[in-house]
Amino acid sequence: MPGMQLNGVTIDDTFAEAFPMKATRLIITAHTAQWAEHAALSLTGFATSVIACGCEAGIERRLNADETPDGRPGISVLIFSMSGKELAKQVERRVGQCVLTCPTTAVFAGLDDGEPIALGRNLRFFGDGWQMSKVLGNRRFWRIPVMDGEFVCEETTAVVKCVGGGNLLLLAGGTDSALRAAETAVAAMRRLPNVIMPFPGGVVRSGSKIGSKYSAMSPSTNEAFAPSLTPLTRTALTDDIHCVMEIVIDGLSDGDVAAAMRDGIASVVELGPQRGALRISAGNYGGKLGPFHFHLHRLASAGVSG
């Protein structure tokens, strides 16, 4: 594959292929930043991939007290799903089990425009008739009596069309350098708004392809990028690559995903091939499945000039 060299790091002439998804943003606040984080970590737990989790979710950023609707410290989380219906189900379950339950929290819609789905609309029934509605301006809030006082949540949250599945493959000489490259890229991407990297620590080591030789298993290991199979399969790796990490990016728009990939590439290029990745590639399905294509060469040029 013809490449491009930047600071000794090869950028493959390929593209990441991404898909339309539905997303919402929630603002979780609490008495202290720590309790907001407990709720957010719980809410976004087991939400790495829509394949089996129902949604992909992550912490977008920490919010200071002066940035939240109730003047307390908070966290904004983004939740992505394949349909608005599935997203509504996931929001209700996760907020009901992870935020309603968490001491001192409150939860608010984090997007202004979009199709509304239930946030507190159904959770209010936990109040067993003691719940109270409050309409302030054009927003409705529910106050549900609980043991620490009351749980306040907004009636609905807005759902928008978004982009899921942007990705980077970081190809390195060993585990240490692969991890270092991945951690550097994730740190760069986390500085941007409107994106999450839903896998553990933002990184996935089990990149998958569609289909499998087993009928019960749909996604299976991507052998072209598995270093143990280099001599055995049609590999995408060269002999100097011994470890590969992937970063998956979900964003509220294709521009947000592109910006995260651009900054991720730039940070890995800056790290250089000695300490980080030798090569940067991306996953796609030949361009036939997903409508969003993120070409690495364009993003790499933008990252270097920007």
Add this chain to the structure above:
Amino acid sequence: MNALRLRLREPSGKGIRVDLRGVTPAALCPLSEDAVASFEIARGNRQLALGDLFDVLVDGRDAASPTLILEGDLRGIDRIGWRMAEGTLRLVGDAGDYLGCGMTGGELIVSGNAGDFTAAEMSGGQMLIDGDCGDFAAASLPGSIDGMRGGSLVIKGNAGARLADRMRRGTLVLFGNAGDYAASRMVAGTLAIAGACGEHLAYGMRRGTVLCLGEHREASSTFAATHHDFRVYWSLLRRHLALAGGVFAQLPATAPHRFVGDIAVDGKGELLWFD
């Protein structure tokens, strides 16, 4: 679209009352001056034309939204802005009864005082009254179940008795004093009073919020204090009320005392006040 100014020729205080229903910015502004002058209104059981009472002036020919200004002593004129749904209606002077009654949208600004049943059954839009208003402001009309049910009403002066009787939704901010029976039979919504409250505050209140900043009696025996942390709700309410400005823009961050009631009925309303 025209921006119109209707100037009342003679004070309207005495005699048979005039009914101004139908005279809304949206109805009048698209019309020609002649059509406005011949627009039919009622005085008692007689029809007459707007031009019989008002001088019709055009302020501008290309207003973006319907704008209507009324000038003069309109104390004998009722139902100003009756069920208005859009545009801006300004009244420079005093109004009669039923001002902005059933209003669903738009903006109604009064620089003087208003009579009884002001903003009764209002369901949307914004109303600002610089002066005082009479009894039953934001209440229900006789025989109707719900009072004010949406929108925002700000009264800079004082209000009479039965303020927000049967109010169901929306926000009412009163900078002056409230008469007796404020928030009587209140169903829900938000009532904030900067001044003093009369007797029997929140009698028969079922749900909703009443905030009193001025003098008030002890809560009646059908209200009971609660002692839980409701600072999240308080900060949402505080920020919402701050839009009205003045003393409401400086509400303390610490939550007020809270009493629930009227326990004689539903008991889910709340009275809030500070020491």
